[in-house]
Amino acid sequence: MIKLQKKYEGTINIYPLFKDDLKINDFQNILDTLIKKDLFKGEKNNIHHTSTYDNNNLVHYIFIGLGSTNDNYMETLRSGISNACKKASSLKETNVGFYLPSQLQNGDALENIATAITLSTYSFNKYQSKKKDTTIEDYILVGSTLDTFKENVDEGELLGKMTILSRELGNEAGDVINPETLAMSAVSLGESSGFKVDIYDKKKIEKLNMNAFLAVSKGSSYEPQLIVMEYMGNQGGEIIGLVGKGITFDSGGLSLKPGNSMLTMQGDMSGAGSVIAAMGAIASMKLEVNVIAVVAACDNSVSAKSYRPNDILTSRSGKTIFVTNTDAEGRLTLIDALDYILTEKMVDRVVDIATLTGAAEVALGQKIAAVITNNDEFMNELKIAAKDTGERVWELPHDEDFMKLIETPYADLNNAGGRFAGTITAGLFLGSVVGDTPWLHIDIAGPSWNEDSDGYFSKGATGYGTRLLYRLVKNTILI
Ligand code: BES
Ligand code: ZN
Numbered sequence: 001m002i003k004l005q006k007k008y009e010g011t012i013n014i015y016p017l018f019k020d021d022l023k024i025n026d027f028q029n030i031l032d033t034l035i036k037k038d039l040f041k042g043e044k045n046n047i048h049h050t051s052t053y054d055n056n057n058l059v060h061y062i063f064i065g066l067g068s069t070n071d072n073y074m075e076t077l078r079s080g081i082s083n084a085c086k087k088a089s090s091l092k093e094t095n096v097g098f099y100l101p102s103q104l105q106n107g108d109a110l111e112n113i114a115t116a117i118t119l120s121t122y123s124f125n126k127y128q129s130k131k132k133d134t135t136i137e138d139y140i141l142v143g144s145t146l147d148t149f150k151e152n153v154d155e156g157e158l159l160g161k162m163t164i165l166s167r168e169l170g171n172e173a174g175d176v177i178n179p180e181t182l183a184m185s186a187v188s189l190g191e192s193s194g195f196k197v198d199i200y201d202k203k204k205i206e207k208l209n210m211n212a213f214l215a216v217s218k219g220s221s222y223e224p225q226l227i228v229m230e231y232m233g234n235q236g237g238e239i240i241g242l243v244g245k246g247i248t249f250d251s252g253g254l255s256l257k258p259g260n261s262m263l264t265m266q267g268d269m270s271g272a273g274s275v276i277a278a279m280g281a282i283a284s285m286k287l288e289v290n291v292i293a294v295v296a297a298c299d300n301s302v303s304a305k306s307y308r309p310n311d312i313l314t315s316r317s318g319k320t321i322f323v324t325n326t327d328a329e330g331r332l333t334l335i336d337a338l339d340y341i342l343t344e345k346m347v348d349r350v351v352d353i354a355t356l357t358g359a360a361e362v363a364l365g366q367k368i369a370a371v372i373t374n375n376d377e378f379m380n381e382l383k384i385a386a387k388d389t390g391e392r393v394w395e396l397p398h399d400e401d402f403m404k405l406i407e408t409p410y411a412d413l414n415n416a417g418g419r420f421a422g423t424i425t426a427g428l429f430l431g432s433v434v435g436d437t438p439w440l441h442i443d444i445a446g447p448s449w450n451e452d453s454d455g456y457f458s459k460g461a462t463g464y465g466t467r468l469l470y471r472l473v474k475n476t477i478l479i
């Protein structure tokens with residue numbers, strides 16, 4: 001549990017410190033010795049652990065460097081706090097105390113500290129017989145006036161928990177989180193946090209003319225599920241639409257992926273995971289906003305019934321699509337989901353988030369999402385939210401001339417372009433049904449997955465987008 005107290009009496013003392021303010025209350029002599037020996041200077045990402053022996057007890061001191069007070073320190077704070085928690089857990093104690101300098105005694109910092117503490121304990125280890133769960137039961141934040149920030153701590157903890165939910169959905173195997181169980185997860189989260197969920201089965205999806213989505217699902221033994229979530233917290237206000245890619249396993253279909261590239265494709269529903277988890281956070285916090293979210297969930301599998309290269313599909317929008325590559329399946333599900341949310345739900349603005357192209361990961365690496373948009377203002381709002389949460393974004397061009405790369409003589413659109421500008425052509429493919437509605441397309445092929453555990457990231461699915469979407473939506477109230 002995270003507690004706010006005026007005092008701490010345990011044996012693990014943690015000090016997050018700025019390099020221009022290396023002062024603490026009780027053990028300044030220890031800190032001064034470390035400074036003198038050049039072991040700790042408060043530099044960014046510098047963590048130092050030392051211990052003393054006192055009355056038959058080991059007493060630990062963990063110093064976290066945050067860099068200068070003038071820098072944007074939130075990301076350093078999040079990862080420093082998480083690393084310190086992991087260190088503390090390795091010391092096998094049951095509680096830790098964080099001594100917060102005055103610069104961190106504000107709502108924003110406390111929210112982020114709570115998120116980092118919550119995320120520090122997560123790893124996808126439930127199938128391991130000998131798991132190493134944390135020994136820490138209580139995380140005590142120490143400061144004289146912290147009680148006023150209880151709500152911020154609760155919000156930060158909730159965002160940590162929702163990010164963990166999204167990670168868990170992304171890490172679970174494709175036969176554990178399949179279209180049906182993904183839909184059930186949304187239903188149970190809707191019940192516990194207060195948003196409405198409708199699930200549409202294959203027959204209803206057929207009635208909705210979502211033929212591109214249906215084509216992708218054809219090869220699987222799992223039926224497709226259309227998951228529609230609604231949270232209306234602001235009668236008469238604008239409606240924000242969220243669409244998440246929900247491919248519960250992407251084998252590539254008949255255009256089969258090589259074995260190694262398939263190894264993480266249970267995470268191809270990470271966009272959906274983050275959308276569902278963000279809905280959980282938005283509804284739990286009872287934000288005064290209206291959000292409708294849609295996930296077209298299915299499994300891209302191989303069988304005699306699979307859709308094929310050379311098929312021509314008629315999407316819900318009426319646009320026809322020539323299939324060159326069944327591994328470019330995400331855009332087929334999303335083009336129908338976007339058309340559905342725009343025409344049936346009449347959202348005022350829409351964001352889609354998807355593990356869409358390997359090209360995005362090649363271009364920007366594993367920490368930054370690629371974004372395509374038709375609206376600069378909306379992009380700016382996303383940048384502001386991203387700065388807050390540390391979920392980095394980078395805009396790619398949305399110029400019409402890229403459309404040439406997905407032209408085909410056989411239909412209105414080709415589902416895959418050639419070698420060039422793969423992230424942009426995928427974005428433009430989706431944009432072709434969006435029109436003038438302000439739209440953000442977030443390609444998270446890179447940041448949805450982390451190779452190793454570091455800071456507040458665990459190995460595997462990252463839950464990227466959960467906090468970002470929450471913040472983007474929440475900031476619309478403050479504007
Ligand atoms: N799900 C993949 C994209 C992906 C790749 C996500 C790596 C996460 C990590 C997507 O469905 C896909 O296979 N895209 C193809 C598109 C191509 C065939 C035009 C790709 O990126 O190779
Ligand atoms: Zn694919």
Ligand code: ZN
Nearest residue numbers: 247250268330
């Ligand atoms: Zn995919």
